Amino acid sequence: MTYRDVASKHVLTWAGTALGARMPVAMAPLALVFLVRERPGGYSLGALLAAAYAIGEIAGAPVLGMRLRPERARAQLTAGLAVGAAGFAGLGGFPDAPPAVLAVLAGVAGAAPAAATGALRTLLTTLVPERAAAQALSVESILMAAVWAVSPAAVAGLALGVAPAVPLRLAAALMAASVAGLWLLPAAWGPPGRQAVPLVRVLAGAWPVYITGAASLTLLGLSELVLPALLEQRGIDVGWSGPLLTGMAVGGGLGAFLHGLRAWPGRLRDHSVLLMTSMAVCVTLAALVPHTVGIAAVLVVGGMLQSAAMLTRNLSLREVLPPSALAAGYSVMYAAAGAGYAATGSLAGALLRVVAPSTAVLAGVGVTLVLSGLGWWGEVWRAGRSARGADDAGAAGRIRAGAEGAEGAAIGGRGDAERRL
DSSP states (O other): OOGGGSSHHHHHHHHHHHHHHHHHHHHHHHHHHHHHHHHHHHHHHHHHHHHHHHHHHHHHHHHHHHHOGGGHHHHHHHHHHHHHHHHHHHHHHHHHHHHHHHHHHHHHHHTHHHHHHHHHHHHHHSSGGGHHHHHHHHHHHHHHHHHHHHHHHHHHHHHHTTOTHHHHHHHHHHHHHHHHTTTTTSSSSSSSOOOSOOEEEEEEEETTHOOOOHHHHHHHHHHHHHHHHHHHHHHOGGGGGGHHHHHHHHHHHHHHHHTTTOOOSSOHHHHHHHHHHHHHHHHHHHHOOOHHHHHHHHHHHHHHHHHHHHHHHHHHHHHSSOGGGHHHHHHHHHHHHHHHHHHHHHHHHHHHTTTHHHHHHHHHHHHHHHHHHHHHHHHHHHHHHHHHHHHHHHHHHHHHHHHHHHHHHHHHHHHHHHHHO
């Protein structure tokens, strides 16, 4: 298993399409903050608009993801991405609109393309050999880390150097370009799937994985949404928010690359809780360290840990879901992560009105640790229940086999006696 297994023309085409579809998502939260930053209560309003965007993703990802059909995936994704591009164009075209209008546009921009992440991830794993699935997911994480590395700096530079609405206009253009890229990829990722168990029930069984996925993005949301206000609290130029988040994303790419180099011993759930706890320590230090260099260092390490944690979540999902449910499962994971982000946005927006930014960060870290612990416990409980079910099934099979053997012996004995009569 090496990265050579994922090097192909189809994967390169996929990467270009995913870049256009995902970069607007990475740009959106910070772009929304900068869009309204100069209004009264701008930071709180920006956090709430980012939460509205995330709520749109939360609503759209499971609903649209569960409606995805492998045999007509391209047509469904094209429609969603086109509507999403229109939502971003509305935000960039009417920056002075009332907050309620901006919130609706942000919700549409988040909801319409929300199933694209799960669908494109599923498509990627069909473009490579099965043995290279982990490396393919690492490549996706590296690409996304590059997107998140470029996006904050691009948003900050364009918003401060040109106009606050320009990043959202660029996001609209990129998402529209991804629609064209879809037509260079297969129209479907496989034959129609058949579920013996209802899809909702299958997806619900993976709930612990979704919770830890939400916890992971909660910390990322804290880093993004509160960082500008935190820098102002420290007396640091707010323009550093872009480069600092870029460093965090670069760390994420490095973490994903290192994770894909080898198979790591131990259970995925244990890897996840260790990585999440370590990242929480990094975000806590970012809230307490007074100097730019120190904040940058802990954010880079935190980015490495966060990308590795999300990889463990995606790999865990592949373990617990059948292949036909993976696209929907990835979409639900995306919604769960969006829920974590929305919770962060709402919490940060509320707390920034009454407490210092550093205190808001610490409150968010506490929420993350609770979610991580709950998800880890859920996976332990689920594994124990599965093991008991397997033991019960094995015992029942042995009982049936013993009964059939005894019955066969009795019948054979009776036959011998009858022949002697």
